[in-house]
Amino acid sequence: MLQFNANQLGSVLLKLQHDGFSGVAYVEVQVSEPKLRRPRVLSFFKGELTYAGLYLPEPYELSQKLGKKFKLQIMDAALQLASRKVADQSSIRQYLDLFIRLELFKWQDVESFIRNQIVLTLEEILPYAGQLKCNSSVMVDLTYGEDNHGFRWQQLEDDLAQRRRGWAGLLPAIASRNSIPHRISAAQQTISDPWVQQHLHQWIDGQRTLGEIADGIGRDPLELAHSYAHYVQMGWLTFRPDKKQDTPINLSSPITMPSKPVAAPARQQVRTILSVDDSPVVQTMIKRIVDDRYNLLLADNAMDALNLLNRENIDLLLLDVTMPDIDGLELCRTIRKINKFRELPVIMLTAKDGMFNKIKGQMAGSTHYLTKPIDRQKLMEVLNRYIPDTVMS
Missing domain, CATH: 3.40.50.2300 (Response regulator)
Known part of the structure; x- marks a missing residue:
């Protein structure tokens, strides 16, 4: 078992990379929020991350997710074919190899999808202290490309750093994905967009965090946060301090709210x-x-x-x-x-x-x-x- 302090999980992952660890690691973080206390599972192959989520992936379930993500109407038929053609029905790799031979998607498509899921999973747990338990006897049959590679920590760290800059650009209005939005009742009648009205009424209840809402509607929480930053500027929403809310990102220089809502970090005089x-x-x-x-x-x-x-x-x-x-x-x-x-x-x-x-x-x-x-x-x-x-x- 490996213990780590707040914001130190990356160092543990880097150590596993240097050790060339293959197997599964279970991560538990020390936080009061029940949802965040659920262990995350990380899979490794020769020190490189290949998957991250709440559960170990299964071939059929992962195939369905890919079919839904890439809007493949023939995925059901492809799965029926896989049930007859794939020798090892527990092998994710054999399923993916078949689908790629059928040209349903390419390896880089699968990599992009899984890499984004890994980054979102790590972003959720990286700020906290916790513990990581390694099990080399459990292997996830999921690697990428002909060379069976995964993702090195340095690659994921670059993605996470870019996202941290994106979250920093939303301060002080929105501190993190665990901030809780509240509707400003007096301003709801000023919203002319029916979609915004419906969304705020359905999802903003003063209980759900921004991350929970993003999960519910299938959106990247950072992209959703930039939309909510606009709603804050319009006076439709506010983010009040709450026990679920994270400590804002600590930066050496002050960050101000962007002058307009964007889906990436706000930058002046950029087209x-x-x-x-x-x-x-x-x-x-x-x-x-x-x-x-x-x-x-x-x-x-x-x-x-x-x-x-x-x-x-x-x-x-x-x-x-x-x-x-x-x-x-x-x-x-x-x-x-x-x-x-x-x-x-x-x-x-x-x-x-x-x-x-x-x-x-x-x-x-x-x-x-x-x-x-x-x-x-x-x-x-x-x-x-x-x-x-x-x-x-």
Whole structure:
């Protein structure tokens, strides 16, 4: 058993990495909140993290999650095929190998999904002291790529550091994912957006933490927090001190609230891009490409995109062609009918590389056209052409 102090779990994970530990580790943190007291399970292969969550993953359940995340309508049929073709029904790796051969997704898609889950799990428990119990006799059959790799602590630490900067940008209004939002009753009648009204009525009860709400609606708590920061500025919400609330992040320099709501750390004089895509894999890729140079807002459907366009000063729109309900072409045609958006650069993204689709995009009013998978250099060239990034102040 390994004991660790508050904010020292990372050092323990680094030690396991150096030792080349393979197996499972159970993490318990010392906190009063019952939900956080539930042990987290971390799986390792040769010192690298391969999974983190409340439970050990099972092939069928993990496959269903991937199918839901990537909106694969044929996943049920693929699982039936796997039940006949996979020799070891307890092997996650054999399931994933089959699905990748069927081209349902790629290894980098699976990695991105699991890496995000690991980061969210660690973010929840890292601030606390606790204990970690290692068991090398239990192995999780989950690794990535042909070389069977996992995630090194340094990779995850970079992701966590970026998220800490994001949370710091929300101080003093929101301290952490464990802050509890409260509705300001007198201001509810001033909310004109029906979706916001319904969301606040359904989820803001003065009991749920921001993280619990994010889990309930399937959102990244940091992204949800940036939306709530806007609601705080509008006078619709407040975050009062509560026994569930964490101590704010300790930084040497004072942090002030951003001047406007964003889905990434607020930065002065930086152009704002709205990326609309229902694929979390694509959104993660775009975030990694542009997040250090542009202010990035994210939406996974047309209605949320329209709300953001109406509330924010958007300099460029990245728009996926194929989305449920209202597709990218229809959304582009809709916003081109609005005077303030007629000159807005709209870059269409699609997996279909054909002249017909390009023509349809042009007819809908798109400014430029890029195909998936996204090429970093091509994307940056297009962004620099239409919205050169500004010098940070």
